[in-house]
Amino acid sequence: MNLHIFKNAQDASQAVYEQYRDRLEKGAHVLGLATGSTPEGLYELLSQSDLDFSDLYSINLDEYYGLASDHPQSYAYFMNQHLFRHKPFKASFLPNGLAQDIEAELERYNQIIQNHPIDLQLLGVGNNGHIGFNEPGTPKDSLTHYVQLTEETIDANQRFFNHRDEVPSTAISMGIASILSAKEIIVMAFGPQKAWAIAQAFEGPVSEQVPLSFLQTHPRVTFYLDQAAASQLSRELRQAHPLEGGESLS
Ligand code: GLP
Numbered sequence: 001m002n003l004h005i006f007k008n009a010q011d012a013s014q015a016v017y018e019q020y021r022d023r024l025e026k027g028a029h030v031l032g033l034a035t036g037s038t039p040e041g042l043y044e045l046l047s048q049s050d051l052d053f054s055d056l057y058s059i060n061l062d063e064y065y066g067l068a069s070d071h072p073q074s075y076a077y078f079m080n081q082h083l084f085r086h087k088p089f090k091a092s093f094l095p096n097g098l099a100q101d102i103e104a105e106l107e108r109y110n111q112i113i114q115n116h117p118i119d120l121q122l123l124g125v126g127n128n129g130h131i132g133f134n135e136p137g138t139p140k141d142s143l144t145h146y147v148q149l150t151e152e153t154i155d156a157n158q159r160f161f162n163h164r165d166e167v168p169s170t171a172i173s174m175g176i177a178s179i180l181s182a183k184e185i186i187v188m189a190f191g192p193q194k195a196w197a198i199a200q201a202f203e204g205p206v207s208e209q210v211p212l213s214f215l216q217t218h219p220r221v222t223f224y225l226d227q228a229a230a231s232q233l234s235r236e237l238r239q240a241h242p243l244e245g246g247e248s249l250s
Contacts, residue, residue, distance in 0.1 A: 001202065001215060002222040003241045005230045009190040011245035012224040013041035016122075016186060019222075020046060023120050023184070030057045032121030032179070033083070034132070035075040038188045039122060040082060047086035056089050057116045061123070061132035062173035063095040065102075065146065073160050095144070095172035102146050105172065109144040113178050121182035125189040128152050129197035129210035133173035136209045140217075142175030156193075176214050184220045187212075189229040198225060199232035 006012040020042075031053075033039075060075060069076035076094045084092055093112050099105035123131050130136065133147045149157075149169055158164045179185070189198055201212040202223075215221045230238060 001218075003202070003225070003237070004222065005225050005227060005238065005241050005243055007227065007243055007245040009038075009226045010041060012188065012190065012226055013039075013045060015244070016042050016188060016224050017045040017049070019186060020120075021049070021051065024051055024056075028056075028119035030059065030116045030118050030120075031089075032118040032174075032182055033058050033060050033079065034122045034124045035060070035062075035078045036124040038124040038190055042122075042188070043082040047083055051087070053087045053089045058084075058089045058092040059113060059116060059118060059174075060092075060094040061179070062147075062171055063097040064168040065097055065170040065172055066168045067097045069094070069097070071097075073166075097168075097172070099172070102172070106144045106146065109172070109174070110178070113144070113174065113181070118182035119184065121179055121185045123179070123185060123187045123212075125187065125194050125197050125201075125212055126153055127156050127193045127197065129200055129212040131176075131179060131211050131215075133171040134176050134179075134211045136211065138176055138211055139208060140180075140214055141177050143178055144172065144174050147171045147173050176211060180214065180218050182218075185215060185218055185222075187215065187221065187223045188225075189223065190226045192228040192231060194225075194229040195232040198223070198229050199234075202237060203234060 063075045067074040074097055095109050096105055128136055135150050154167045158167050161167050197212055200210040206213045206216050
């Protein structure tokens, strides 16, 4: 796995933005997108750019179950606010958080992924090492599935809601196999709360207990971290990847 460690999140977002420019120039056609605070800087750069997405498809990783697409905390709303209203795609897909027939919705989403193979998948990281909403224990061969969120994830995401009991406890998420089917994967992680998961993913075993570690089995993955997210990596690994955009890590 490739690793870039930056002075701060802003420099890392700029570097990821440049990767997007390059991949779009090279013909990337289907973008797998992520939500959360981590990619906000990237989406701002993409929104302000001269890049044209009107011939591209986007497929999002996940959606809370029980929130309508116009709910301010739904991922559909987030994507619209941060990217789609500035840069419309030819078509943008997210799981339907209000689907009555969940099995049919999972099948619909798997079919979308199969019909639009993802060129470049963007990932953030949950504090417990989840990707999308693939919580610890999710098998490597999983496709889109209905998820019971862990208490830790609900705690981490409650900052976006008025009260903890407003945070949905379930979601629909692309599976690990869906994510690994992308031709290329970019991971962004910022802040000390991500340091444990990052260290496990790089230096621990491939394990269902840390879904991020499954990326070790993919041939083309690049991590873009700030110093804090890299802080629990071994000294050897950090020395081999000097800080970009500033002085070396101590
Ligand atoms: C949620 C999302 C993930 C995201 C994670 C981290 O759980 N389902 O896709 O990576 O939050 O969010 P943040 O970037 O806000 O730390």
